[in-house]
Amino acid sequence: MTLLDITDLKVTYSTKNGKVHAVNDVSFSIGEGVNYGLAGESGSGKSTIAEALLGLLPDNGQIESGEVLFKGQDLTTLSPSERRDILWEDIAYIPQSAMDALDPVMSTGAQIRQAIQKHRNVSKAKARERVRELYDIVGLDPNRIDDYPHEFSGGMRQRVTIAMALALEPDLIIADEPTTGLDVIVQDKIVDKILEIQERMDSSLLLITHEIGVIAETCDDLSILYGGKVMEQGSVDNVLINPTNPYTMGLKNSFPEIEDGGDPVSIPGSPPNLSQEPSACVFKDRCPFSTAECEQSHPDLVDLPNRNHQSACHHVKKAAQMRRDAKEPET
Ligand code: ATP
Ligand code: MG
Numbered sequence: 001m002t003l004l005d006i007t008d009l010k011v012t013y014s015t016k017n018g019k020v021h022a023v024n025d026v027s028f029s030i031g032e033g034v035n036y037g038l039a040g041e042s043g044s045g046k047s048t049i050a051e052a053l054l055g056l057l058p059d060n061g062q063i064e065s066g067e068v069l070f071k072g073q074d075l076t077t078l079s080p081s082e083r084r085d086i087l088w089e090d091i092a093y094i095p096q097s098a099m100d101a102l103d104p105v106m107s108t109g110a111q112i113r114q115a116i117q118k119h120r121n122v123s124k125a126k127a128r129e130r131v132r133e134l135y136d137i138v139g140l141d142p143n144r145i146d147d148y149p150h151e152f153s154g155g156m157r158q159r160v161t162i163a164m165a166l167a168l169e170p171d172l173i174i175a176d177e178p179t180t181g182l183d184v185i186v187q188d189k190i191v192d193k194i195l196e197i198q199e200r201m202d203s204s205l206l207l208i209t210h211e212i213g214v215i216a217e218t219c220d221d222l223s224i225l226y227g228g229k230v231m232e233q234g235s236v237d238n239v240l241i242n243p244t245n246p247y248t249m250g251l252k253n254s255f256p257e258i259e260d261g262g263d264p265v266s267i268p269g270s271p272p273n274l275s276q277e278p279s280a281c282v283f284k285d286r287c288p289f290s291t292a293e294c295e296q297s298h299p300d301l302v303d304l305p306n307r308n309h310q311s312a313c314h315h316v317k318k319a320a321q322m323r324r325d326a327k328e329p330e331t
Contacts, residue, residue, distance in 0.1 A: 001031065001032050002029045002031055002032075002069075003030050003031060003032050003070065003071060003171060003172055003204050004030040004068070004069070004070050004172060004204070005067075005068075005070075006026060006027055006029065006049070006053065006067070006068050006069075007027045007066055007069075008025050008026075008027055008065060008067070009026045009027070009052060009053075009066035009068065010023060010024055010025060010026075010064040010065045010066055011023035011045070011048050011049070011052045011057070011061060011062065011063055011064065011228075012061070012062060012064055013048075013062075014062070015060065018275055019275065020274045020275065021228060021274045021275070021277050022045045022228050022274060023045045023049055023052065023228045024045075024227075024228040024229050024278060025066075025229070025230075026045070026049060026223070026225070026228070026229075026230055027301075028221075028223050028230070028233060030172070030204050030206060030221075031204070032171075032204060033202060033203075033204055034204050034205075034220050035198070035204070035205040035207060035219040035220050035221075036204070036205065036206050036207065036219060036220070036221050036222065036223075037207050037208075037209070037212075037214075037215030037218070037219035037221070037222035037223070038050075038206065038207070038208045038209075038223055038225065039209065039210065039211075039223070039224050039225065039251070040210065040224055040226055040231075040251075041210055041226070041251070041267075041271070042210060043271050044226050044227065044228065044271075045225055045227075045228040046176070046208045046210075046225060047096055047176055047208065048061070048228075049208075049225075050093070050095075050174050050176050050206070050208060052068070052076075053068045053070075053075060054083070054091065054093055054174070055075065055076075055078070056093075063076055070086065070090070070091070070172075071090070071171075073086075088115070088118075088119050088168055089119070089168060089170075090171045090172065091170055091172045091174060092165035092166060092168070092170035092172070092173045092174065092203075093165060093174045093176075094161050094165045094173070094174065094175040094176065095176055096176040096177045096180070096208075097177075097181075098161035098178075099157035099158040099160070099161055100157075101161075102149040102157060102160060102161065103149070104148065104149050104150060106148075107145065107146045107147060107148055108144075108145065108147055108148065108149055108152065108157075109128065109131045109132075109144075109145025109146055109147075110145075110146075111160075112131045112134065112145075112160070112163055112164045112167055113127045113128055113130075113131050115164060115167055116130055116131070116167050116168070119168055120168070128145070130167070131145050131167075134164075134167060135163060137163070137166070137197060137200075138159040138160075138162050138163045138166070138193055138197070139159060139189070139193055140156060140159050140160065140163065153186075154181060154182055154186070155182050155183075155186035155189070155190065158178060158182060158190055159190070159193065162175075162190075162194065162197070166201070169201055169203075170201070170203055171204065172203060172205070172206065173194070173203055173204070173205050173206070174205075174206045174208070175194060175205065175206070175208065176208040177208060177209055177210070178190055178191075178194060178207075179191060179209065179211070179214065180209070180210075180211075187214075191214055191217070191218060194207075194218075195218055205218075205219075207219060212224075212240065212251055212252065215236065215240075216236055216240050219236050220236060221233070221234060221235055221308070222239055222240070224239065224245065224247065226247050226272075226282055226283055227271065227274060227282030227283070228274060228282075229278060229282050229298060229312065230301055230310075230312065231245045231247045231248060231282075231283065231311070231312050231313070232245040232247070232309075232310065232312070232313075233301070233309075234304075234308045234309035234310055235307075235309065238306055238309035239309065240252065242306075242309075242323070243323065244304060244309075244311040244313065244316045244319055244320045244323075245311045245312065245313045245316070245319065246283065246287045246288060246313060246315070246319050247267075247283045248311075249319065249323065250267035250286075251267070253267075267286055268286060269285055269286035270286075272285070280294060280295045280296065280297065280298060281294040281295075281297075281298050281299055281313075281314065282298060289313075289315040289318055289319060291314070291315070293314045294314050294315075298312070299312045299313050302316075304316070
């Protein structure tokens with residue numbers, strides 16, 4: 001069954017210099033028990049999608065159009081309080097830089113206990129017991145529930161935020177860059193922990209990260225975003241093993257760990273101008289395949305012959321051929 005179904009989502013921010021078209025016609029859906037990755041470089045609209053679907057956009061942000069169905073219910077039409085209830089009961093959100101957002105003057109355990117007591121009719125002692133359990137689940141010492149945020153390392157604070165998000169056993173966990181800013185070993189541990197918990201709770205995961213290596217390891221499906229547009233999406237095997245979009249290929253090259261070796265190469269050029277809705281391919285200025293056609297319209301996201309694979313590129317065939325050529329070098 002589909003848990004989350006986003007259709008043609010458009011989000012803008014109003015600024016003194018006009019509108020920023022941060023998310024343009026994004027559609028994807030997440031089934032029950034599925035791990036879904038949202039990838040793309042900084043500014044591609046990842047966090048905006050999460051905030052829009054949760055009703056947490058800042059005051060200058062607005063959903064222009066589109067539908068966000070969670071278990072069949074359109075979240076965009078709910079009142080803030082109805083949305084908050086769903087948020088806590090069904091969807092857990094680990095925001096970007098969550099570990100820095102903990103209240104510095106309250107013990108970490110008390111912050112989680114309060115969240116539990118706000119939503120469940122349980123005694124303080126019972127809620128504290130639950131916090132101890134959660135610390136154990138996320139790999140923190142349950143005897144440290146009275147410690148303050150500053151007494152923990154970055155990785156441990158991130159575990160606290162995960163414990164907080166899990167307190168009410170959500171159906172969907174949305175984690176925005178949960179490993180960014182942590183060292184590599186801690187990153188691996190946090191990812192493993194999220195997966196272990198998510199499997200145990202049988203929940204779905206929306207994992208937002210610019211590190212596609214992490215998505216390759218952990219997710220079933222993904223969308224690759226650029227300039228607020230989905231450039232390629234589908235199963236991880238299709239999209240990351242056999243990419244057909246020049247942007248995905250460029251991203252992949254900048255993450256050598258999912259290739260066999262090779263130096264990381266970042267894609268030259270700067271991100272697109274978001275002051276207007278895209279009238280040309282958003283990637284055209286940085287794309288090696290760009291032609292006059294790419295100036296004329298942004299390509300539609302079209303189904304490719306293999307199941308569960310879509311790409312938006314006027315030159316899908318050329319790009320796929322080049323990938324095949326690169327795989328089988330002439331001798
Ligand atoms: P990162 O990887 O850096 O977290 P992201 O993919 O999450 O990036 P978003 O934060 O969603 O990207 O931003 C998408 C676009 O919207 C960017 O161009 C950003 O500058 C712009 N934007 C985000 N928040 C605001 C805001 N409050 N006001 C105006 N523009 C904003
Ligand atoms: Mg972000």
